[in-house]
Every structure is written in structure tokens, then in C-alpha cells.
Amino acid sequence: MSTVKEVCKLAGVSTATVSRTLKNPERVSEKTRERVFKAMQESGYRPNMLASSVKTGKSNALVVLVPNLTNPFFLKIIQGIEQAAQEKGYSVLLGDTQGEPERENEIASMVLSNRADGLIHLDHSFPFSKSDAHLADRVPVVSVCERIKGDKEFPVIELDNYAATRSLAKHLVNYGHRKFGIIAGQEESRIHHDRLAGIKGVFADEEIPFDDNMIVGGAYSIEVGQEGARELMAKPERPTAIFCFNDDIAIGAIFELKKLGLRVPEDVSVVGFDNIKVTAFMDPPLTTIDQPAHEMGRKAVEVVLQIINNVPLRRNREIFPFNILERESSGPVNPNF
Amino acid sequence: MSTVKEVCKLAGVSTATVSRTLKNPERVSEKTRERVFKAMQESGYRPNMLASSVKTGKSNALVVLVPNLTNPFFLKIIQGIEQAAQEKGYSVLLGDTQGEPERENEIASMVLSNRADGLIHLDHSFPFSKSDAHLADRVPVVSVCERIKGDKEFPVIELDNYAATRSLAKHLVNYGHRKFGIIAGQEESRIHHDRLAGIKGVFADEEIPFDDNMIVGGAYSIEVGQEGARELMAKPERPTAIFCFNDDIAIGAIFELKKLGLRVPEDVSVVGFDNIKVTAFMDPPLTTIDQPAHEMGRKAVEVVLQIINNVPLRRNREIFPFNILERESSGPVNPNF
DNA sequence: CTGTTAGCGCCTTCAT
DNA sequence: ATGAAGGCGCTAACAG
Numbered sequence A, B: 001m002s003t004v005k006e007v008c009k010l011a012g013v014s015t016a017t018v019s020r021t022l023k024n025p026e027r028v029s030e031k032t033r034e035r036v037f038k039a040m041q042e043s044g045y046r047p048n049m050l051a052s053s054v055k056t057g058k059s060n061a062l063v064v065l066v067p068n069l070t071n072p073f074f075l076k077i078i079q080g081i082e083q084a085a086q087e088k089g090y091s092v093l094l095g096d097t098q099g100e101p102e103r104e105n106e107i108a109s110m111v112l113s114n115r116a117d118g119l120i121h122l123d124h125s126f127p128f129s130k131s132d133a134h135l136a137d138r139v140p141v142v143s144v145c146e147r148i149k150g151d152k153e154f155p156v157i158e159l160d161n162y163a164a165t166r167s168l169a170k171h172l173v174n175y176g177h178r179k180f181g182i183i184a185g186q187e188e189s190r191i192h193h194d195r196l197a198g199i200k201g202v203f204a205d206e207e208i209p210f211d212d213n214m215i216v217g218g219a220y221s222i223e224v225g226q227e228g229a230r231e232l233m234a235k236p237e238r239p240t241a242i243f244c245f246n247d248d249i250a251i252g253a254i255f256e257l258k259k260l261g262l263r264v265p266e267d268v269s270v271v272g273f274d275n276i277k278v279t280a281f282m283d284p285p286l287t288t289i290d291q292p293a294h295e296m297g298r299k300a301v302e303v304v305l306q307i308i309n310n311v312p313l314r315r316n317r318e319i320f321p322f323n324i325l326e327r328e329s330s331g332p333v334n335p336n337f
Numbered sequence C: 001c002t003g004t005t006a007g008c009g010c011c012t013t014c015a016t
Numbered sequence D: 001a002t003g004a005a006g007g008c009g010c011t012a013a014c015a016g
Helices: A004-011 A015-023 A030-043 A049-056 A072-087 A101-111 A161-174 A190-206 A222-233 A247-259 A277-281 A293-308 B004-011 B015-023 B030-043 B049-056 B072-087 B101-111 B161-174 B190-206 B222-233 B247-259 B277-281 B293-308
Strands: A061-066 A091-096 A118-121 A141-144 A156-159 A180-184 A215-217 A241-244 A269-271 A288-290 A317-320 A323-325 B061-066 B091-096 B118-121 B141-144 B156-159 B180-184 B215-217 B241-244 B269-271 B288-290 B317-320 B323-325
Touching: A004 A015, A004 A030, A015 A030, A049 B049, A061 A072, A061 A101, A072 A091, A072 A293, A072 B072, A072 B091, A072 B101, A091 A101, A091 B072, A101 A118, A101 B072, A118 A293, A141 A293, A156 A161, A156 A293, A161 A190, A161 A241, A161 A269, A161 A288, A161 A323, A180 A190, A180 A222, A215 A222, A222 A241, A222 A247, A222 B277, A241 A247, A247 A269, A247 A277, A247 B277, A277 B222, A277 B247, A293 A317, B004 B015, B004 B030, B015 B030, B061 B072, B061 B101, B072 B091, B072 B293, B091 B101, B101 B118, B118 B293, B141 B293, B156 B161, B156 B293, B161 B190, B161 B241, B161 B269, B161 B288, B161 B323, B180 B190, B180 B222, B215 B222, B222 B241, B222 B247, B241 B247, B247 B269, B247 B277, B293 B317
Parallel strands: A061 A091, A061 A118, A118 A141, A141 A156, A156 A317, A180 A215, A180 A241, A241 A269, B061 B091, B061 B118, B118 B141, B141 B156, B156 B317, B180 B215, B180 B241, B241 B269
Antiparallel strands: A091 B091, A288 A323, B288 B323
16 A cells, blocks of 8 residues: 555655645645646555544544344444444444443443544443543543433433323223233333333323233343243233333234234234334234434434534434334224233 | 553653553563553553554454345344454444445445455445555455455355255245245345256256246345235246245235235245344244354454455355254145145 | 645664 | 654645
8 A cells, every 4th residue: 555655756746735635635736736646546545544543633433332233223223323424424333232331341442542533322321431431521422212321411312202102002092901011121221211101101191000010021122022922911910902112022022922822913912112124014014113213323423423523512312203103013902802 | 532641751651661561561560560550540541543553554443344234134244243353353344335336435445545454245246446446456355145246256255055045945846836936136146146046956956947037026125025026926827935035025025925815825935045033033934044144244254354464264265054944934835826 | 836844642673 | 671763654834
């Protein structure tokens, strides 16, 4: 790989002129510009990004921390991030944390060692290690779809989870359901709270009794959905409708309900959350909440770049609108069930 | 962010000693080592990766080119890549190309500008622009699951696609099927050829006639699966079994067949390819080919690192074993159909 | 408009 | 075992 110097020799100019030809072409006469470009061609010159980054202190890269790469919902977000980043001339460093704190720490530390200028976090954990915590103050961080817990309030891009589950709950209540089950994900997270509160709010409005032992689950996976459905249907008072806190859980739940010989939605209604692509093609198509994941990813990039460029943020929370998709996995309560 | 110099001052040593403390601790006396570490702590020092990369000429990063981030199969590969890279101290730059040549060119050029040391490609296109082609000769490139077309033979990690579709075809023929349809992805790629050849090989063995107008499709998406199924079922001689060249296509095909009032597998058998997670939880669970995507991703990292480190490769093609999963979307031919 | 010069932060001989 | 000094490739004043 050839360097500036070779281009200098070939074009008969100084390094400054070469640099300028690339960064401020208008400050170079057309003649020399052409000569320099030609020299670049001939020598196969490529500017060394790293070298210029050392100078400017900017790596033009963003790190994305994702708890689980195989969750299609995250992928939609990441795709949005990726596209927005490309448009802005940034590249994306991907870190699959598997929810393990050590991995989070290690990946997050990339932004401390100048590999990246900012960090986008798709989980609720504080990603830095204790010893790095004080360094993290100056680092541009944004969280998407979750809120990072801890003292510092990081900017966040999120859905109105409370209103979303309210609308799901109303939808099911309107169908006559009174006995519910919930299969949740990780319970420590903020979105868990918001979603639960939304449901319980409707129950309170409608004076529907609900016992917390009808909440099962613990992770956002198909397997948890299966296990959760089995558990709920073994309760003394079986639910006629089940809230699943994401679509993967709903996929597992529906699979298991069918295996138990139950029909969806004739016997049990099931609703999901996220609207991953495949839910529209399931049997039955899943009633769920559509999150504008792609747009949320784009917004995350926008916000983190504002922080990087010291543009003051309008607000610390960006709340995106949801959309309830009433498909065929939910229906009227079955009086004979 | 503090630099070496501050550590020097605090510890009362030279920059060389600080550098050595990190890279060759054994060459520094225990006393000073401790002093230096303490100084690092106090000043919150983080080595600037970029700066050292300029010196060493290694960025310790790999670029991954993906045609479509939302395809779950690619995600399994990427997860494998990510993990292996992390273990080796490399970070992963992700580039979603959307199959667009310009994007490919731009992302691939990162490896020319020293942002990355190597490139892993999940598509069959030659990723560099024409003007970069001659520079690409010296760049470590590996392709996974596809073979990069062009003059140069890049190392490739792949499945025995021929044998895999052979086994699917035998499976269906054993069930008595004689009338087939195929919904394919992009037809220019090598894997398309191999998979088609595998199927036709079995047809030849069994003297089963097959007309190429029973091949439809054009992309690896759910929508193409839907459209393909509709098209095939409108043919004068309807197939009793359909090969889908990936699982997304199969998902769309099954959805559409049901919509047409047909039962799977009682009326029509459907088989997929890849074994993405959700296929095990569909109704009916999909018969498909399991690819060890995770391991293939890991292998890709291993191979590209060998090239980077000038370790001679044992072979230019690594062929991974497949596994046919006979689930419930395929069954005996229906004589009344 | 162009060249000279002085670094960016780190690594690495070469001395001591 | 440690320090001084030069340089990786590029950028950014400052001159001219």
C-alpha cells in the first residue's frame, strides 16, 4: 500500500498539497489537482484512515452493543443504524455481548481506546466496567429500546411501552377476556416495568382481578415461550389470553399450545410484541405491536452524532409511536373453555 | 482521555517504559511496573489503539460484508464470526450491502484504507470496484457459503450444496413424489448451480422427467416464496413437492399454499434449506438442511487470520457437513391430488 | 496556491 | 533495566 510520499514524488508536490487535494480540493489549483489525482491512481494510493484518525482524534466509527444477535428485532434496529451510519460516513463495530458483563465491558472499552467515537447500546445494563465508569462520563452513549440503569441518565430512544401494552390489553378485554397470563422477558429491565404497568392499568380500569403468579418467563426466547405456555396452562385457573413480551416468546407459546391440543385463537388468544417479519406469515398470523425499529436505529445514530459533535440535544428521550396490528392470533373469548 | 505522557510524569519514567509495561512487562522491573500501573490507574489512561495501529500497520479488525442483515441465516454466521474474532482480539466491522455494488465497493475499501486487516464476504459478488481491483490482490479475503466469482480464487468456506439437495431429493422421491417445483434464489450464484445439480442428479438417476419451467423465484425472501408457490400451483401440472432454496422462501411458500386451501404435507410437501431457528416451531415444522452456520463463521475467521499472518492454508476450500432434518412439512405423495 | 514544519500517540532501535 | 530520539502516515497551522 503506497503512502503520501510516493504520491508526492510522482506528482512533484508536497505532502500538504496531497492532503489538501483530498480534504479541501478547492484550495488547490485545478492543474495540480489533476496531477495529484493521476499520481494517486498510478501509485494505487489509499489514505490510511488510522493515521488521519490519530491526528484528528476521530475514528469515524460507532460501536453497537447487542445482547443477542439472533433476535430478529435487534437486527431491524441494527440495519437502521448501519444505514444511517453509512450515510454519515461512519462505520459500525458490532459487539454481541450475549448479556455477559465481561463482554460488554470489553466491547464498550473500544470507545475508550479511540476505536470508536460513540456507543449505541441495545440493552439496559451499564456497559462499562467499574474501573472504567469514571472514564465513561465523557463518552457519547445512547440506548435504544431499553433504558440504561444507573446514576447517569443517558439519552434514550424508546417506544411508549406503557401505552402499547395498554392497547393490547384493551384489545383483549374488548374480546371479552378476563383471565390472563403473561410470559415476560428479563424482569429487571425498565421496559418490563412499563409493559406490565400498561396491562395492569387496564385491569384496574376494568376491575379485572389479576394475580402475579400468572406472570412467568424470564428471557426473550422461543424456549421460554414454550415453557411459559406449558406452565400457564397447568395453573388451576387457565388463562384465555396470553401476553407475550416479545414475538419470539409468542412463537414458542403458540407452538406449545397447539402441542397441548389447544387452538389459537379459538381456545386461547396470544399476542406478541415487536412485529418481527415472520409473525405475519405464521399460522395464525400474530397480533402484535409494531415498533418502528428501523427508524429507531436511525434516530440512535442521529442522536449519538449530535453528542459527538457537541450539538445540544432537544430532549433526552425520543419516544416513537407504536402501531397495534390486530391479526388472527387473538379473538373472542371461548365461553366453553 | 489521558496519554502516555501523563503516565510518564506521574510515574517518573519515559514513554518507552510505559509502552514496555504493556507489551513486554517482563522487560520492566517489578517496582517500576507497579509504579506505572498505578499511574495508569490514577490518570485513567487508555492506550490509543489507532495510534499503535499506525505504527504496527495492523488494525486488528475484520470487515464483514452481508447482503441482507435481516436474513436470520446470515446472523448465525455473523455470530460465529463475532465470537471467534473476539477471542482472537479482533473487532468486527459490519457492512450491510443490500446487494448494491456501490455499497459493497465502499465497505470493501475499508480494508484498503487500513481500517481492517481482512474481509469476510457472505455473497458471491466481487466486492471491490474496478479501480480497486488490482489493490485487492494483496488483501486477505475469504468467502462464506458462496463463492466469489471472478478470475482470482479466494478461499471459501462452504457446504456441500450438491450432496445436500441430493439428500433432500432422495427423501422426497422415497415418499413417492414425481412431480416437483423449485423456488430458487438468485440464479447467478454458484450455490444455485450446485443445489440445482444435486436435485437434477437424483432425477436423472430415477428417470424422473423435469422441465425447467418448474423453476421459479429469483431472491431469498418470504415474498418470493409466496409468489413462487402461487405460480407453481397455477401450472398445468401441479407439483406434489416443492424445493425451496432457503427457509425464508419455504415460510412464504407454506403460508401461500395454506391460503390456497392446500395442506402441507398432505397435499404438497415443502422442504427448505438452512435451518433457521423458527423453522422448528412452524406449523408444520419444516424439513430442511441444517448448515453449521456458527462453525462456518468461526472457520472464516480462522482462515482469514491465517492469511493475515502468512500462515499457508492447507486447502482453499473448507467443506462443512450438512444434516438433513426430516420434519413434518414433507410426507408421502397424495394419490388423489 | 503551495511548501515547510511541527506534531497526533505510540512503538522501537540504539545507547547507556 | 531504562531513556532519548526518530518515525509510522497524515493533518494543520504558519509562512511565503
